[in-house]
Amino acid sequence: MDSVHPPLQPRCAICNAPPFPECHHEGERLELALHQAQDRWAGVQRISDWVLNQARLQVLHLFARAKASRLEAHIQYLHTLPYYGLWQHYNGRPPLPPREFAYLQDQLRNAETNLRIGVDADWRKACLMYPEMLDYFFGLVEINFPDEKSEMVVRPQPGRRRARRDSGHSDRGSSKKGRGRG
Numbered sequence: 511m512d513s514v515h516p517p518l519q520p521r522c523a524i525c526n527a528p529p530f531p532e533c534h535h536e537g538e539r540l541e542l543a544l545h546q547a548q549d550r551w552a553g554v555q556r557i558s559d560w561v562l563n564q565a566r567l568q569v570l571h572l573f574a575r576a577k578a579s580r581l582e583a584h585i586q587y588l589h590t591l592p593y594y595g596l597w598q599h600y601n602g603r604p605p606l607p608p609r610e611f612a613y614l615q616d617q618l619r620n621a622e623t624n625l626r627i628g629v630d631a632d633w634r635k636a637c638l639m640y641p642e643m644l645d646y647f648f649g650l651v652e653i654n655f656p657d658e659k660s661e662m663v664v665r666p667q668p669g670r671r672r673a674r675r676d677s678g679h680s681d682r683g684s685s686k687k688g689r690g691r692g
């Protein structure tokens with residue numbers, strides 16, 4: 511039967527050019543529509559937001575832990591410095607000979623500088639974990655597709671689906687009726 515008819519290839523939907531050679535308009539327009547639909551779908555944004563939020567929490571957590579232990583080591587080191595107890599007791603104005611005083615001040619300044627450099631390094635290291643963390647949390651997202659043969663795939667009702675989403679509550683009752691096979 512089909513062989514009786516000439517092949518019915520439609521013309522380009524955009525510029526009305528003959529089907530052969532194939533022109534690029536339809537492919538380009540479809541890709542654009544796909545991107546626009548993706549932008550409209552809240553799922554992309556929800557997944558990105560969730561993944562980013564989890565990754566950020568973990569990176570901040572890693573940094574906070576590294577910073578806390580670095581601060582602890584810093585304080586421990588300060589206590590090993592000669593006259594540090596005296597320094598604390600006199601709120602930074604210990605009655606020391608000028609030479610000892612200058613030496614202690616120097617040590618404290620060095621320790622402070624090292625602490626700042628260390629904290630910056632901790633932060634950089636934590637930030638370098640972002641790609642790995644993002645991959646990890648994307649990997650935890652579960653994506654479900656409906657059955658290819660399900661009614662909502664075989665007989666889509668785009669308008670209704672959108673109306674349902676906009677109204678914010680489902681009309682599962684009526685869609686169940688539509689699902690009955692017969």
Ligand SMILES: [Zn+2]
Pocket residue numbers: 522523524525526527533534535536
């Ligand atoms: Zn065209």
